[in-house]
Amino acid sequence: MNFVAFVNGIVMMFFAALMGVDALLFRQTIEVFGISAVLVGLVGGLLAVASSSSFAGLHRTHTFLLTTSVWIVAAIAGAVPLYLWSLSPVDALFESMSGITTTGSTVMSGLDATPRGIIFWRAMLQAVGGVGFIVTGIALLPILKVGGMQLFRTESSDKGDKELRNATMFASVTLQIYLGLIVVCALVYAVGGMNAFDAVTHAMTTLSTGGYSGYDASFGHFESPFLQWSATVFMLLGALPFAWYVRGIYRGRFRSEQVKAMLSSLAGVISVLAMWLSITNDLNFFDALRLVAFNVVSVVTTTGYATTDYTLWGPFAVAVFFALTAVGGCTGSTAGGAKAMRWLLASRAILAQVKMIVSARLMPPA
Numbered sequence: 001m002n003f004v005a006f007v008n009g010i011v012m013m014f015f016a017a018l019m020g021v022d023a024l025l026f027r028q029t030i031e032v033f034g035i036s037a038v039l040v041g042l043v044g045g046l047l048a049v050a051s052s053s054s055f056a057g058l059h060r061t062h063t064f065l066l067t068t069s070v071w072i073v074a075a076i077a078g079a080v081p082l083y084l085w086s087l088s089p090v091d092a093l094f095e096s097m098s099g100i101t102t103t104g105s106t107v108m109s110g111l112d113a114t115p116r117g118i119i120f121w122r123a124m125l126q127a128v129g130g131v132g133f134i135v136t137g138i139a140l141l142p143i144l145k146v147g148g149m150q151l152f153r154t155e156s157s158d159k160g161d162k163e164l165r166n167a168t169m170f171a172s173v174t175l176q177i178y179l180g181l182i183v184v185c186a187l188v189y190a191v192g193g194m195n196a197f198d199a200v201t202h203a204m205t206t207l208s209t210g211g212y213s214g215y216d217a218s219f220g221h222f223e224s225p226f227l228q229w230s231a232t233v234f235m236l237l238g239a240l241p242f243a244w245y246v247r248g249i250y251r252g253r254f255r256s257e258q259v260k261a262m263l264s265s266l267a268g269v270i271s272v273l274a275m276w277l278s279i280t281n282d283l284n285f286f287d288a289l290r291l292v293a294f295n296v297v298s299v300v301t302t303t304g305y306a307t308t309d310y311t312l313w314g315p316f317a318v319a320v321f322f323a324l325t326a327v328g329g330c331t332g333s334t335a336g337g338a339k340a341m342r343w344l345l346a347s348r349a350i351l352a353q354v355k356m357i358v359s360a361r362l363m364p365p366a
Helices: 002-025 027-050 060-085 089-100 116-140 148-155 167-191 196-207 225-238 242-251 257-280 285-300 315-324 340-362
Strands: none
Touching: 002 027, 002 060, 002 116, 027 060, 027 116, 060 089, 060 116, 089 116, 116 167, 116 196, 167 196, 167 225, 167 242, 196 225, 225 285, 257 285, 257 315, 257 340, 285 315
16 A cells, blocks of 8 residues: 555655646746645655555556555646646546546636636647557656556556567657657648647647537637648547557557548448538538537547537538547557447357357258
8 A cells, every 4th residue: 555655655756846847937827836736745745755665576466456546546636737727526527537547528617818827838738648548657666666557557448569679768758659650740730821839739639529618619719721631630640549559659550440440430330421412502612521520539539629619510410420429449548438349349249149040040940
């Protein structure tokens, strides 16, 4: 238990450091984040020092307890500046938990006039929640002489073999890929017309598939087709398994059944919906394709961005989107949902069962 408390203390100190960064960047909210950094850092430091005895090892029970407690502690820490700013305790915890888990639900309104420090903090919560915790765990636990990959397998449903022998190296490469994609996404957004602040914050919430935006109109605030297509691509990139990126970079193998299944299914759904929308709403096919692709990918990857109200597209579109909410991205990605791998395995199991039943009926009696 000392180890679990120690790691949670480290997590709080990490969040205190992020609050300090926010305080330095945005003077309008420097007091809020300065006080939050001191409070959270002090509590985390005391917790870490008080529990910094020798660690006997990380058992399976500890991994489950650690995985659960870290999310809760992180959400509470992330809620502190939101509470000190203006939100009620419940709303602050809800907003923080939604950000950390990259759920994307929000209780905040009037985002267009919200201080930039708060908008940036919400984006950082989602960026850290994307893959930050598990990557940190893989990297730090071996240093403490406990198994980092145990935590990875507890938190992630990706049961694939390790692509790199060293857990710390695996974490480092994964983090580099994640941050690299965020940087590239921000640059593309900037080229597409976003200012630097919007480009960075929306890049963080795009790759984390969290969907927090700095505007009440969500991504629909940006009417540029280039930006909408760019967001569609980067939401998809965030929904692909990071082990797949590592495997492709280090082994030159980009084959993945779940990636193939997800992309081919999305292509089919988007094509059908785009044709249907262009016919029923008298839209240019390419405009319909852009609208459908963005919103379908946003729903499937559980990002939550929106550019239009798709419930106005008719009952057929509403039914399709309702079904898509249960799909999700790939295992080992930042996306939520049931995940493509589970649907792939379930479909194969059903198909095998059907074949067995049909074969049994066709067999002549003995």
